[in-house]
Amino acid sequence: MQKFSLVLVLLCSMMSFGQKNWNRISIETGYGYVTPSKLYGSEFSKSDLSGFNHFDFGVRYMFNEKIGVKVNFGRDKFESDNAGVRYNSLNASAVYNVGSLFNLNYMTNERIGLLGRVGAGLTFAKPETSSRSERIGTATIGLTPQVKLSERFSLYGDVAYAFRFKQHYGFDGVLLNSDYASEVGKTTVFSIGLMFYLGNKTKHADWH
Template sequence: MKTISKFYLFLLIVVATPLFAQFNVNNLSIEAGYGYTGAISPYQKLYKSNFSGLNHYNVGIRYMFNEKFGAKVAYKLDHFVNDPGGKVGITYSAVAVSGIYNVGKQLGLTYLTRDKVGINAHVDAGVAFGYMIGQNQHEKIGVVGIGLTPMYNISNNFALTADFTHNFTMKQHYGFDGILLNKDYTPQSGGYYNFSVGLIYYLGENKYHSDWY
């Protein structure tokens, strides 16, 4: 029985070590981006607007457990407003946690480009606090997202990034126009997307980050 227990302990160590091991590389980064937010649905066609525009902001901190897997915590701000004017709509202030997978490493892209181009895939889960513009109304909405983040390595400390994320909203009571969807307060699901460009700053005392190691 003791032999079996020792075997399972040994097996656990063998499996877990590659996941968390880092060999003289940095694994922490700070990221920020700005870009386009696009409302898909729901919103009413009362205005000559699609409630979309260059109104997306994000900032986050990412930790890579190894060269392929990591996690990220981010704050995102999206304004859905009528254009022109900006007096009708809703603002989403969201906090999200993401699972990160380095697709570029898996496909050998970083090797082919000599550590210049990479791609991260991510799955997000978070909460958005919606504030209706010009109204004393607000609500809390669950948001799930999936996206891709191409990266271009500038130096050991910086990388340029672009990101496309498709977001799904859960139990949305107000549309992106800030109007109540149903008088009986029945919620609906919805969706919106983000396209942003930004900058990654790598933290740590080592020369390389696990994105490019």
Template sequence: MKKIILTLVFASAMTTLSAQTENVESASTGTEFNKWSVELAGGVNKPQRPMSSGYFTSTPSPYVVDLGVRYMFNNKFGLKADFGYNSFEGKNNSADFDTKYYRVDLQGVANLGRIMNFETWTNTLGLLGHAGFGLAQLEDQNSSWKDRMGNFMAGVTGQIKLSNRIALTGDFTTILNATQDRAFDAVSNSGTRGFGGIIFNGTVGLTVYLGKNEKHADWVIDHEGKFDAIDARFMAIENKMLDSDKDGVADYLDEELSTPAGAMVDTKGRSIDKNNNNVPDETEAFIIKNYGSTTNNSPLLTNNELITSLINGGYVAVYFDFNKSTPTNVSTEGIDFMLTYLRNNPTASIDIVGHADEVGRSAYNDKLSNARANNVKNTLVKANVDASRLNVIAAGEDTSVDIDSENARRLVRRVTFRVK
């Protein structure tokens, strides 16, 4: 009988391990999960009855070994085939005896952790319930006597998830034997042919999850995949609705991401400049009010000190897309502004300062910032500005913004100017 049980368990385990762990998607969970697992545990036992007078074991007594293979139909219910071994020996003042108990069982499994919504308070603790029928054999190691019987077993298994592949388990199981002829000590008759034999097993072990998906059914939550998809959509919408420059126009519609907060802009986020002098009307109105002359029709063209401070303060800039040395279409207005300034101030010369964000190697970003500055210089030279008035400076990486923020990095992919 022992050889037959061992052969059946080994064949079942090998078949399971070689089975293809295909992708499974549950209608209730909405996500793919693994179905197969292998369980190995060991611990102690206590045969309750029948025991002959003067024969007993320790409480508890070693040893118990349990090997199981489990298949989950979904995240709540499955089947388990397992093989168990118990050793019974006389202890303390008991008469000497040595018997071994072998069993093989097929059990239904219920994931009580999912049924009772453990996920509302923990993501690492689980609970399984299991029950089923099987065959067993009790052997006396001091004789050739063997007793074959049927059994019914039920138990609960606590789980602690160590990773998506391994869980630590603790199990308590009760086994009822039917048609047991002898007591567990193999001395006297059992006295009953019904479910008279009782064994309590307590074990600690590991469950190893098989499959190529991220999670096993034990830890998959109902509608988890659907909720993840919804969260991803909400996140995408939130990212699109970001307004980095606080001008009231979402970034995905904004063609001018560096507009000062509160500035008047059009529907595309561009500063309003009705007189086309490359200075936003709101900024110009403030300058005229505070620095201009009510009798001067063009205060911005005559107040060179103010214009110089604006240029040197970085208010005039040319912006670039990621890994590009050609200005964006909307930022060429900065070049036009500098061209107007240089034509109105023929003795002035400027530094053209190129910048890059921190993404990539520093050496490459130095070259990129230099290429951006030279691109702006060449544009001014082609507009008949003497090259001797233009000095290129490669400032390299600008580390003043968060490297993980794409919107912030856009602000430092630029060329600025300094009047000398």
């Protein structure tokens, strides 16, 4: 217990030290449109299973003005005529301030930013047509343009492409193969949301 307390104190001290120059933490939430790859029966089309059925919530920590990490929860639903599947995903991503490569802060007077990320996680899938559920490994790549509204808020858009490894059920909720062989599913999300910056400093690392 003493060792755990010591580690906790050291971590808090490091975070406090890191806050000397700028705020590093943001809370982010978004809503958007999700569309799947062709893993569904011929009676459906992509538009049948696509829609504004994406929600996500995340927390991001920037180590400096260029590099950070993000942990987020996402919920997606693919649904048509009592068929489909629901996804609940947990992901961890490495974040890079792509805008810093183009000096966007300087060029736009700290109004426009651009973040990129790559990550991995776990998706819990629940088919509508089956009592079974499954866990699917997920890899994600995303690009996030930002518009600064104030020192506390930014509006963002996000485009994310995810690979769903070892998927046994299609996006219509039907088993893909009778021998339970898995396939790789893919989803694309277009979303919009808000970032809220935490901390007692004037600026966040995104705009430093």
